[in-house]
Amino acid sequence: MDVIKKAIEQGRKMLSEHESKKLLAAYGIPVTKERLARNVGELKQAASDIGYPIVLKGHSPSLAHKTEKGLIRVDIRNEQEAIEAFNEITENVENNEKAVLVQEMIKGQRELVVGLTRDPQFGPCVMFGLGGIFTEILKDISFRVAPLEKHDALEMMREIKGHKILDAVRGMPAADIDALADILIAVGRIGLENDDVKEIDINPLILQGSKPVAVDALVVLDPNGA
Amino acid sequence: MVKLLVKDIEVSGSPLDKILNPRSIAFLGGSNSIENIGTSQLLNIIKGGYQGKVYPVHPREKEIMGLKAYLSVTDLPEPADVAVMVIPNTAVPEALEQCGKKGIRGAIIITAGYEEMGPEGRRLQDHLVQIARKHGIRFLGPNCIGIINSEIGLNTTWFAHLYKPGHVGIASQSGSYVTQTLPYFANLGLGLSKAISVGNQADIDMVDCLEYLGADPQTRAIALYIEGLKRPRQFMEVARKITPRKPVVAIYVGGTDAGRRASLSHTGSISGPDELYDGLFRQCGILRAWTLTDLFDWALALAQQPLPSNNRIIVLSNSGGPATSTADECNRQGLEVPPFDIEIQKKIRAITPLTASPKNPIDITMNYDLELIFKKLPELTLQLDQYDGMLFYGIFGPIHFEHKIKMADRSIEIPLDFFRNWMLEVCEAFVQIPEKYRKPIICSCFCGREDEAVAFLQDHGIPVYPAPERAVRAMAALWRYKQIKDNFKLSGNTR
Numbered sequence: 001m002d003v004i005k006k007a008i009e010q011g012r013k014m015l016s017e018h019e020s021k022k023l024l025a026a027y028g029i030p031v032t033k034e035r036l037a038r039n040v041g042e043l044k045q046a047a048s049d050i051g052y053p054i055v056l057k058g059h060s061p062s063l064a065h066k067t068e069k070g071l072i073r074v075d076i077r078n079e080q081e082a083i084e085a086f087n088e089i090t091e092n093v094e095n096n097e098k099a100v101l102v103q104e105m106i107k108g109q110r111e112l113v114v115g116l117t118r119d120p121q122f123g124p125c126v127m128f129g130l131g132g133i134f135t136e137i138l139k140d141i142s143f144r145v146a147p148l149e150k151h152d153a154l155e156m157m158r159e160i161k162g163h164k165i166l167d168a169v170r171g172m173p174a175a176d177i178d179a180l181a182d183i184l185i186a187v188g189r190i191g192l193e194n195d196d197v198k199e200i201d202i203n204p205l206i207l208q209g210s211k212p213v214a215v216d217a218l219v220v221l222d223p224n225g226a
Numbered sequence: 227m228v229k230l231l232v233k234d235i236e237v238s239g240s241p242l243d244k245i246l247n248p249r250s251i252a253f254l255g256g257s258n259s260i261e262n263i264g265t266s267q268l269l270n271i272i273k274g275g276y277q278g279k280v281y282p283v284h285p286r287e288k289e290i291m292g293l294k295a296y297l298s299v300t301d302l303p304e305p306a307d308v309a310v311m312v313i314p315n316t317a318v319p320e321a322l323e324q325c326g327k328k329g330i331r332g333a334i335i336i337t338a339g340y341e342e343m344g345p346e347g348r349r350l351q352d353h354l355v356q357i358a359r360k361h362g363i364r365f366l367g368p369n370c371i372g373i374i375n376s377e378i379g380l381n382t383t384w385f386a387h388l389y390k391p392g393h394v395g396i397a398s399q400s401g402s403y404v405t406q407t408l409p410y411f412a413n414l415g416l417g418l419s420k421a422i423s424v425g426n427q428a429d430i431d432m433v434d435c436l437e438y439l440g441a442d443p444q445t446r447a448i449a450l451y452i453e454g455l456k457r458p459r460q461f462m463e464v465a466r467k468i469t470p471r472k473p474v475v476a477i478y479v480g481g482t483d484a485g486r487r488a489s490l491s492h493t494g495s496i497s498g499p500d501e502l503y504d505g506l507f508r509q510c511g512i513l514r515a516w517t518l519t520d521l522f523d524w525a526l527a528l529a530q531q532p533l534p535s536n537n538r539i540i541v542l543s544n545s546g547g548p549a550t551s552t553a554d555e556c557n558r559q560g561l562e563v564p565p566f567d568i569e570i571q572k573k574i575r576a577i578t579p580l581t582a583s584p585k586n587p588i589d590i591t592m593n594y595d596l597e598l599i600f601k602k603l604p605e606l607t608l609q610l611d612q613y614d615g616m617l618f619y620g621i622f623g624p625i626h627f628e629h630k631i632k633m634a635d636r637s638i639e640i641p642l643d644f645f646r647n648w649m650l651e652v653c654e655a656f657v658q659i660p661e662k663y664r665k666p667i668i669c670s671c672f673c674g675r676e677d678e679a680v681a682f683l684q685d686h687g688i689p690v691y692p693a694p695e696r697a698v699r700a701m702a703a704l705w706r707y708k709q710i711k712d713n714f715k716l717s718g719n720t721r
Contacts (some may be wrong), residue, residue, distance in 0.1 A: 115493025143505030151717040198493040
């Protein structure tokens with residue numbers, strides 16, 4: 001994959017959020033509509049194309065965990081707010097790296113996590129679980145060794161303690177289980193087909209109604225991996 | 227002790243065929259002195275019922291335990307099928323070379339002091355592998371305790387206890403779990419088919435053992451104790467071929483915090499070996515046990531009883547406490563204890579004492595009507611389509627009356643023989659019931675095999691566990707395995 005090659009040539013250990021999503025999209029994983037904007041002009045264009053409300057994220061290959069650095073602004077409803085947010089975010093960023101990711105805002109209360117880890121013994125393993133900021137605290141997760149088949153994906157989703165969140169609960173529709181299964185299978189394929197990919201975080205994967213959308217993504221590289 | 231002739235069985239073309247079914251054994255490291263650890267193992271081989279040839283090898287002794295001893299394997303009248311070595315690790319390479327030159331193609335290296343000690347030991351171990359490859363030798367170990375093959379009465383391990391042959395096959399990375407557990411298995415009525423201690427897995431490994439036990443007709447349930455897999459993908463492949471038709475229970479230890487590493491991603495930092503093994507076992511259709519008790523309890527039930535078609539269980543008891551404990555634990559373990567229809571309750575009421583509870587659990591309260599609890603009630607309830615298995619508490623055999631006879635000292639008349647015969651008769655019918663209805667029965671009793679009735683049931687295929695919760699957990703394991711089998715069918719099992 002080109003995004004991976006480029007990053008490795010530059011000696012980077014991670015793909016940016018935008019690059020990570022390009023990789024996911026190439027494997028059929030639904031991602032947010034988004035564009036990079038390097039200045040206010042591009043910002044306005046992107047926002048208008050995508051449609052409000054939008055999310056703005058500081059964008060730089062070295063920013064791994066954005067909530068910790070205060071570089072996200074959500075629920076931006078108009079151009080004025082967008083410009084303000086843009087300036088706030090890029091204030092803390094180097095001039096030559098000034099850029100923000102302009103992203104559609106996905107509304108959904110259910111957050112899941114899908115990940116990939118490359119185990120030295122088993123090779124690429126896919127993870128599924130309840131997501132958001134509590135992932136590491138609750139650790140309600142399940143694993144399968146890639147390659148996954150459909151029934152592996154379906155089974156691993158049923159194994160998490162909070163699996164009922166995927167049903168029709170609290171007025172929300174049931175999650176599109178098939179779409180979720182496809183995502184799990186695809187993530188496994190990414191690991192099997194790209195030895196340079198060491199880890200993947202899709203966190204959160206938000207259910208917009210019944211449809212899963214990858215709202216944030218991180219791909220960690222290891223050029224020596226296999 | 228069952229004594230069978232050594233059979234020339236080739237189970238699967240496996241390297242374990244000759245090691246588990248040797249026609250002859252060369253034993254290096256035993257002597258006439260019990261101070262020698264190897265001597266106990268040699269004693270087990272000679273006196274345990276094995277009918278094949280045994281050649282003790284010793285640098286000085288001419289005769290060991292009545293058998294002619296040889297200076298080295300080179301002097302043997304024929305190349306033995308397997309060489310068992312309990313000699314210092316400095317002597318092993320030379321001995322292995324001699325085996326190779328003699329034409330001995332199998333070995334069990336009990337000796338320790340290899341990879342488990344660190345890099346220096348690892349080098350010694352690699353050296354052994356080199357020698358073995360050169361001569362086409364396949365070996366188990368090093369740092370293992372050997373094997374048990376109950377079909378031919380062969381036990382190379384240290385403990386002598388051999389209960390009767392049975393259907394649980396074990397492969398373990400810990401030697402203790404195939405030898406020090408033998409008295410424990412005997413008390414539980416757990417019969418082994420084969421047991422293999424893999425040690426450091428320098429050559430033969432867990433995958434080979436799993437494959438062997440999967441193909442072995444005597445083994446009906448497989449129990450694995452795993453600390454780490456050397457060939458995980460092959461393990462998965464082999465396991466997935468076996469689990470659709472033969473249950474595998476495994477315990478994995480060694481991966482809680484130990485394997486976690488610092489990581490740039492959330493996924494990486496929370497993917498410990500424990501969670502990964504969990505996924506791996508589920509993917510392979512392997513039941514994961516969390517304790518050693520569970521590991522062996524479940525393997526025993528899986529080896530002996532039919533699987534329930536669903537999770538609706540009858541609880542039958544002669545006491546309220548155990549009945550309640552059982553029902554309570556059922557609910558925690560994903561089993562249901564649905565109340566009987568009014569019609570059925572009426573039928574139960576008609577044959578039980580006034581003090582009895584007929585709902586499910588059925589508690590007949592304490593009484594001596596053996597036929598009621600062992601015959602009439604099981605037959606009445608297990609034939610119902612809406613129930614899939616039975617948990618039973620209420621065994622008491624002649625031993626209880628023996629105690630009373632001692633105390634009564636002839637002041638009360640107690641017809642012990644009559645009672646004993648009656649008990650045996652009822653038990654004989656009871657043990658046929660699972661097969662008759664193709665539904666499992668699992669028992670619990672606070673008495674062990676000193677109660678003849680417990681021993682009888684255990685010897686005839688009905689597990690009797692020392693506490694109600696263990697019986698429940700075993701039943702839940704049967705139900706989980708049934709679901710695993712069903713899942714394989716659903717997913718087409720195209721692997």
